[in-house]
Amino acid sequence: MDNQQIKDAGLKVTRPREKILGILERSGRRHLSAEDVYKELLTNGDDIGLATVYRVLTQFEGAGLVCRRHFETGQSVFELNSGDHHDHLVCVRCNRVVEFVDPMIEERQSAIAAQHGFHIEDHSLVIYGVCTDCAANA
Amino acid sequence: MDNQQIKDAGLKVTRPREKILGILERSGRRHLSAEDVYKELLTNGDDIGLATVYRVLTQFEGAGLVCRRHFETGQSVFELNSGDHHDHLVCVRCNRVVEFVDPMIEERQSAIAAQHGFHIEDHSLVIYGVCTDCAANA
């Protein structure tokens, strides 16, 4: 049950938290901004403040339930933490996002960090391009 | 002469543009925020508005003179466009930046984009970690 995840995070089970987690779970492969989540709540008739959406997303991030991404759109987007790290391919025309993992790249990154004496903590790799569909309707 | 670069960009040679370009040239391997550039101008006694700094940096970016980077600090940083692409290693403690290029990673990225039918346009790879100095004074 979802509620357990919230409890495990040391947070009280409240309606805003249940609804927001539900939206993220039902969003499939999408990457939603706080505003997206907020609008979805309004659509569903849930009267939850935008500040709460930001607060909850940040708390979920702290608890490892969601990941915050910084694509170059000016706002952060969130997705459920699948547990497995992955990087992103973003279409600059339609914003479609494709996820991928490349062991070779991961390995080279570790090597590079080590080579420069850095204790690696995280990394962000985003490839921007034009997807097949958008290239077709050029 | 610097002025030629400005002219080639189709821009008038003005004091703000000369000073800003000069600061970027003299900044070495640093990556400066608009605010950094603005403060440097003030220090040098140049009375140039912050809005102008932003405007000029954006114009220089459009002209391919500078590159804008989005590290996760909440503000953009700028550096002179060396002509050669490179990626970044950023210390999360002291913000030190190390630049690198890894042919293997570049190659894998192209392959991944192709594999997903994307016509690659750009990419951003930033590795976050703790540098040697910061690890020492832990």
Added chain:
DNA sequence: TAGCAAGATGCGAAAGCTTCTCAGTTGTCT
């Protein structure tokens, strides 16, 4: 089950970065 304290919420205000507006100024070309 009623009561309580810690924790959460919604709202509006405010912060931080960046862009816009506009009246006045300056560079460029003749």
Added chain:
DNA sequence: AGACAACTGAGAAGCTTTCGCATCTTGCTA
């Protein structure tokens, strides 16, 4: 030098995100 488009500084405004606080809930205890 003169004309005109381009540019500038200052402040207002825009956007995303966070804060402050009075009010309401949840989870626990008795």
